[in-house]
Amino acid sequence: MNSHSWYAVLGRNKLKDKTELAHVLQSYAQTKELSKGKQLHAQLIRGSYPLCTYLTNHLINMYSRSGELGYATKLFDKMPQRNVVSWTAMITGFSQNWRFHEALNTFCLMRNVGEALTQFAFSSILRACVSLESIELGTQMHSLAMKCGFSNELFVGSNLADMYSKCGIMHDAFKVFNEMPCKDQVLWTSLIDGYVKNGDCGEALIAYKKMISNDILIDQHVLCSALSACSSLKSSDLGKSLHSTIVKLGFELDTVLVNTLIDMYSKSQDMESASKIFQSDSHCRNIVSYTALIDGYVEMGQIENALSTFVDLRRQGIEPNEFTFSSLVKACAHQAALEHGIQLHGQVVKSNFDRDPYVASTLIDMYGKCGLFDHSSQVFAEIENPNNIAWNSLLGAFAQHGLGRNAIETFQQMIDRGIKPNAITFVSLLIGCSHTGMVEEGLNFFHSMDKIYGVMPREEHYSCVIDLLGRAGRLKEAEDFINNMPFEPNAFGWCSFLGACKIHGDKERGKIAAEKLMTLEPENSGTHVLLSTIYAKEGQWEDVRSLRKMMRDGNIKKLPGYSWVDIQNKTHIFEAEDRSHSTKEIYEKLDSLLDEIKNVGYVPKTELVLVDMDEALKEKHLHRHSERIAVAFSLINMPIGKPIIVKKNLRVCDDCHSAIKFISKVTGRIIIVRDSSRFHHFSNGSCSCGDYW
Incomplete structure (x- = not known):
């Protein structure tokens, strides 16, 4: 409507003018067409049209919903007469725009001037209490709502239940729910969602079943919450039942539900179903669905599938987020896949997620588990404000490498920065002390957990x-x-x-x-x-x-020991007396190494062989342990100057530990061995563990 049309409207019956103008302002508020709203407001001012309380309330609502609280506040302050709608509109506007303290102040002023409170004002204030994490204020508002007779109103009751659940007090959330005389879809959904977010997923699914038995309408929101509960419980059976419900209700094209289904099947380790949904619903594919699928592959240890899904994501032009990178880097950490991890680190830097504390924490952990704790320290140093996850990741890296002193120094820095330690912090500290023989220090940390830091052992x-x-x-x-x-x-x-x-x-x-x-x-x-x-x-x-x-x-089979190395993105696995590789070249290398290390003082510890055989056979048996074969293979195939990193599924034996020390001396190579207990850094004839492990 142009300006001439507006003046035509202004010439009509006043009641009709107000109603039509209010309707237009309301539509601008809903569609957030602020520029049109401003034009209309300006025309009203230029036409000297009297802005009554009724129209001013609609203008305040329009400006508030468009995020222009400055205009809304000016109008509110200049109002000669305010009513309950005016106050509620301002309180709601402040709350919706994250200005919670101003919402509270306005609510208090509304009470001081004696204006009657509304259920909408209460609902907005309860949302403010949640965002301000003030359960004390929330309980006060609950008491006030009861006094004003609003506590049994569905709109207020749903917000009260939501407030208690988001503050982690599910007992009170359920009490509010139970006391409501009438329970609608929103209230049930609020309760179920609260259980899920507080980790009580069993109760969430019980509530969902009760909701169905009470013939309450099921929508996408409650189905999402129920699926999330199934994800946490890894309950694919109930998840499949929910999947059927989604199809019956015609929600199978809802992107959020499709993503949640993929996440549910992935977390339930049913990657076949997760992949099937992902492949069949191409229109729903986005960063959330890709990340859910990647995370599922990671949890299953299928790193190649995770990486190929990531490659497909990039080909589709979808930008990975911090969760995508965290999941993939975590996979590289578990597999100690250093080369893949380094490539991902490059992608992280290009995507500007290298300063994200969560992504950085997984990088710290990955480098630590791949044997390069100095890289872990470097990544940590580049985080501007490390959180407790990042600090714990660094502590964990030092603990894995038996660097107890470094772990203690890091812990002290953490405390000095005001970071609160948790249970994970003390596990790393105790492991670090254990692997370096710092018994008294470790005992002191254990006894200080509850007394000083409030962490129950x-x-x-x-x-x-x-x-x-x-x-x-x-x-x-x-x-x-x-x-x-x-x-x-x-x-x-x-x-x-x-x-x-x-x-x-x-x-x-x-x-x-x-x-x-x-x-x-x-x-x-x-x-x-x-x-x-x-x-x-x-x-x-x-x-x-x-x-x-x-x-x-008892048909109890001894777990076979094996070692593996990654060379040029390929993993080579070795067992004792290995015959799966070019064994002639490897054994020739082993024999020459044996002669060299014997010349500098190596003596085989044949007493470790628990089989009754002669000394020569015992020595040969020790000489062909999997970790030693992996070292020989790496010396043949890896360029000089590059550290050799060997991973082993069992504890490295005493004899191999001794032999690899001497090998590092005669070859001048740095050799890193990660066994089931810790890392050993061999260099120039000595080990980082100081022979204490």
């Missing part, structure tokens, strides 16, 4: 202390610690104690630990092997044979 912390004392040979103290624990040690705790008994030759305590482990993990061959080693050291071959018979009778 859990099973993993107690297990770390058992390991700390056991490695140091303080087996009696470790035993006393176990006897005084508030619960029985878990498998890791008993395994640590058994390993310590093996190292320090304590047969009696070793037998106790082995019996406990066999009860907890009857199929774990490692327990039998460790106890067998203790017996062999004592020359009790009859007991060794008895244990082996027990394994045969």
Whole structure:
């Protein structure tokens, strides 16, 4: 409508003018056509049209919904007479535009002038309480709503339930829900969504089933929440039932639901169904669906599928986000795939996510797990404001590499920066102290957890202390610690104690630990092997044979040891006495290395071979362990100057540890070995662990 048309309107009946003008302003507010709204406002001013309270309220609403609170506030301040709608419009406007303190102040002024409160004003204020994370203020508003008779109003009740659930108080959220005389779709959805966001997914699904049994209308929002609950619980059976409901209701083309379905199937490790939905709904593919699929492949350890999905994402011209990169880098960390990780790091930098604390944290972890803790430190140093996840990632990297002093220094810096430590922080600290023999420091950290930092020790912390004392040979103290624990040690705790008994030759305590482990993990061959080693050291071959018979009778197979190296984006896996590669060249290299290291002092530890055979055969057996074959292969195929990184699924044996020290000396190469326990950095005849691991 042009200016002439508006003047024609202004000449009509006043009531009709107001109604039509209000309708136009309302449509501009809904469509957020601010420029047209401003033009109309200007024409009203130029035409000296009287702006009554009714029209001013509509103008305030239009400006508020368009984010122009400056105009809305000026109009509100100049109003000669305000009514309940005026106050509510301003409160809602402030709340919708994230100006929560001003919303609260306006609400208080509304009460002070004696204006009657409305359910809409309460709803806006409750949203402000959530955003300000003020449960105290929220409970006060709840009391006021009860006094004003609004607490049983559905609109207010839904917001109260939402407020309590978002503040993590599901008991009160359920109480509000239960007290509502009439429960609609919004209230049910608010309750279910609250359970999901607070991690109580079982209750969420129970509430969803009750919602259906009460014949409440199901929409996309509640289906999304129910699917998210299935994702967390990895419940693909119920997820499939929800999938059928989505199809029956005709929501299968809803992009958000399709993405949530892919996420549900991925987290339930049903990658076939996740991939099928992804492939069939090409119109719904976006960064969320791609990332959900990638994350599923990562959780399944299918790194190649994850990377190929990422390549397809880029080909489609879709920009990855921080979650995409975090998931892929995490995959590289788990697989210790350094070359893929370095390439992804380059992509992260190009996409400007290298300063994101979450992506940076996964990079820190990835470099740590790939053996390059100095790279972890460098990535950390480039984060402007590291959060506790980044600090914990750096602590974890130092712990994995047995750098206890570095871990303690990092912890102190973390505390100095005002970062609150959590349970993960102390696990890393205790592991770092354990691997460097800093027993007193580790015990001090353990005892300070609850007293100083308010972190209650859990099973993993107690297990770390058992390991700390056991490695140091303080087996009696470790035993006393176990006897005084508030619960029985878990498998890791008993395994640590058994390993310590093996190292320090304590047969009696070793037998106790082995019996406990066999009860907890009857199929774990490692327990039998460790106890067998203790017996062999004592020359009790009859007991060794008895244990082996027990394994045969119980069909318990010893976990085979293997090592692997990544060279030019290809993983090469080796077993002891390996025959899958060009063994002639490898064994020739091994033989020449053996001669060289013997000349500089290496003596084979043949007593470690727990089989009755002559010394020459024992030496040959040790000489062809998987980690040594992997080192020889790398020396042949990797350029001089590049560190050799070997990964192993079991603990590196004492003899190989000794041999690789000498190999690093005679070859002048840096050799990094990641075993099941930690990293060993071999250089010039010594190891970073100082022979304490």
